[in-house]
Amino acid sequence: MGVLEVDHVNRRLQDNNGQEINVLDDIDFTVNPGEFVSIIGPSGCGKTTLLRLISGLDQPEEGKVTIDGDRITKPDYSRGYVFQHGSLFPWETIEENISVGLKVTKGRHFDKALVKHYIDLMGLTGFENSYPHQVSGGMAQRAALARSIIMKPEILLLDEPMGALDAFTRADIQNVIYRVWEETHTTMILVTHDIDEAVYLSNRIVVMTPRPGRIKEIVDNPLPHPRSRVSEDFATFRHEIQEKLNFGLEDVQEASR
Structure with missing residues (x-):
């Protein structure tokens, strides 16, 4: 990496x-191997x-x-990309979608045991032969994650992959992403509007200003794993990030006057 x-x-x-x-205006930062970095900021600030x-x-x-x-x-292939809506091929099964990259790079002799491992890891066992329209949005996103991570990218780019999901499914997918990160040590960069999501998953959080997108601050996450979304420390750090976002918006408004 x-x-x-x-x-x-x-x-x-x-x-x-x-x-x-x-x-984007003068964006400058470094991500070390194995880090989980989230990028947060208001809509239109250039995160995607x-x-x-x-x-x-x-x-x-x-x-x-x-x-x-x-x-x-x-x-x-060294940089995997997961979109907000997954972008699975509707004419292929969940198993076929997950293995599509392996088929391209390895031909017919790809490692089927590896595919099964990620199907199990993502909680998709029993849905291997289902098509995308036959599974929930959360399951489709699990398959999209598996399709990217199975290629063993150096960096996995996550573009609001939980943005269209309900709160319960969102929390579930966050746990899946954390398990994958913990197992593979893949560098992950997540774009999100959700402060709780960034606090729950990240080592560091890049806080951006409204357009033109600039880095307001890069904040180290002091919370140890495993993290509890209902702990006092979680709430305190979440409030700190919220204040930095608010101050960034106020700075831009003041500069435009």
């Missing part, structure tokens, strides 16, 4: 009227754009994104 560096990155996009928008730059799906105007000094210029 390599060290990920986002080095003074700027990204500009055009809106529907052709006007240039400064989406930042994740796309790390994945290689997009490129910055200024700055660079590197792994161990090598510039990221295109997508690669």
Whole structure:
């Protein structure tokens, strides 16, 4: 696993009227191997754009994104990506969806025992032969996670994968993600609006300001694992992160006056 560096990155996009928008402004941080980092901030602050730059799906105007000094210029199996809605192939079963990357890289002789391991780890046993429309949204997201993590990426990028789920299912998937991270030691970067989610899962939390997206602060999470969502320490740290988000919004409002 390599060290990920986002080095003074700027990204500009055009809106529907052709006007240039400064989406990301001087984003600069490092993620060490095996870390779990969450990126939080208000809608439109460039969180998903930042994740796309790390994945290689997009490129910055200024700055660079590197792994161990090598510039990221295109997508690669070393960086898995899980979208908000999973994006499973509807014509393939859950097992076939999970193994699709292995089929591409290994051919017909992929490790079926590995597929079974991730089916069991994700709690999908008994649904191997079901199609995406036959399972719940939570199960579909479990399959999407398995499809990415089975490729053993150096970095797993999570773009609000629990955003469309109900509160109970969201908490369940968070526990699944934590188990995968604990087992595989994969570097994970999560984009989320949910402060509780970031506090529950992360080693560090990157707090971003409203557009143009800047890093307000990077906060170390002092809570030991396993974490309780109802503990006093959890509530205290959650309140600290909420205040930093609020202050970031106030700073931008003050600067615009």
